[in-house]
Amino acid sequence: MTPAGSKLWKFKFRNKLGAEKKLSLGAYPDLSLKEARELRDAARNKVARGIDPAEQKQRDKRAAKISAANSFEAVAKAYIAKNERDGLAEATVRKRRWFLDIVRKPLGARPIAEIEPYEILDAVRPFEAAKNDEKAHRTLQFIGQVFRYAVANQIAGSDPTRDLRGALSSRKPKHHAAILEPVKVGGLMRAIDGYDGQPITQFALRLSPYVFVRPGELRRAEWSEIDLEGAVWRIPAAKMKGRQEHAVPLASQSLAVLKQAQELTGDGQYVFPSIRSRRNPMSENTVNAALRRLGFGSDEMTAHGFRAMASTLLNESGKWSADAIERALAHKDKDHIRAAYHRGAHWQERVEMAQWWADYLDMLRDGADVIPISNNVAAG
The missing domain is CATH 1.10.443.10 (Intergrase catalytic core)
Structure with missing residues (x-):
């Protein structure tokens, strides 16, 4: 009980160095007695395995904050900015901005490290359904480029587009019509x-x-x-x-x-x-x-x-x-x-x-x- 009248569930424990610490589990009545006991038991199990549950909770919060900051859109913008610094052709940079625009709604706000292969497929399948196979393949290629940039900068653990090879219809080569006679x-x-x-x-x-x-x-x-x-x-x-x-x-x-x-x-x-x-x-x-x-x-x-x-x-x-x-x-x-x-x-x-x-x-x-x-x- 706090002086302000709040009712909080806390778990008191000693870490592996013997120091006394407290872990906040939540507020009553939002967190019931049964739920508090389950969280306490889980924390007690961690202490038994030498894990400080309070420190882990803080690490998880920091990781979640970093993950939210590293949205697909933010990483894609950083990747495109690198393209500009590397001197890529203006047309190439402009095209990649366009690809970002068309996947912004389904993927833009998602933490890049949490994006699953099925989400990527959902983002490109509408183009395939419209019989625009080239657009579907090139959009998937752009998404893969962003993921590989994220992996190289330790923002994501892997590139999920690698598991999507063969998932889209085969791209038909596009020829620019020309008069030759x-x-x-x-x-x-x-x-x-x-x-x-x-x-x-x-x-x-x-x-x-x-x-x-x-x-x-x-x-x-x-x-x-x-x-x-x-x-x-x-x-x-x-x-x-x-x-x-x-x-x-x-x-x-x-x-x-x-x-x-x-x-x-x-x-x-x-x-x-x-x-x-x-x-x-x-x-x-x-x-x-x-x-x-x-x-x-x-x-x-x-x-x-x-x-x-x-x-x-x-x-x-x-x-x-x-x-x-x-x-x-x-x-x-x-x-x-x-x-x-x-x-x-x-x-x-x-x-x-x-x-x-x-x-x-x-x-x-x-x-x-x-x-x-x-x-x-x-x-x-």
Whole structure:
């Protein structure tokens, strides 16, 4: 009994050093006599085994507090912050934030060390049920990355996603639709010339086939990266998938498009700003939407398809080395020494290739007789 009138159950005991201690079991009548005796007996059993129940209670409280602070969301944010410090591409970091957003409701508030495999499956199964197998697999992959970060930092004991291999439907490879036949490429170029949508979208659409960079690199292009006098666009490493600066030689046709765009957006940050706010780049769906408006279905041509189109036709031409084409596509060479050499070794070839490619596209657009390019090269 306390002076304030509270009625508390306490267990008095001596620890293994002989010191007298008390363990609070709870308040009466919230804790009945029967329940208090059961807790007392459990504490007495611990004392008999050399365990101090009062100290263990405090350790358990601290562990619970730490566990609550280390929610999945908190750990995921720390992991993403590390990605930024490590210099991962901006697109990669942004994508991981997006994955966190879509699992925040089912997993965000849960202490990461307490999350069970079935909870993870419950978080990703809706995507599988919607027949979006790729989204389900990539979300599961992100969750696993967060858990492995937690394990490495001793926040969680293990990665439960390891036990979920094979639990989801097999992922079907996703291919970006592209037009690869020269005659059809000519039709595509004529359609692009006839696009009558927003001017900024027109410029982005017209530039896409000439430079064949990734759609995210195009839409987030900044004027500070483009040297019109030097005819080069230098994309910072932070924006690149391979996290290496990428220089894009600009053909005369590309320069003409950019100079037109400069009259409209040159006083801002982005070459292709959003129509809603010039402080943001255009939407990632803008070029694809323009292609749909021109009548090209998603199974026929995509914004990413300009890369496959260039890769296929440049290789088929036989005029350019495979290394120069790979560098133009910014494909990362796993051999770092080889990569360092090839970044500079093919620059002049890439400059010539950029102009040849732009001229070839214009020839197809203008409806010239299309001779198989491999035969054309042999004849020349």
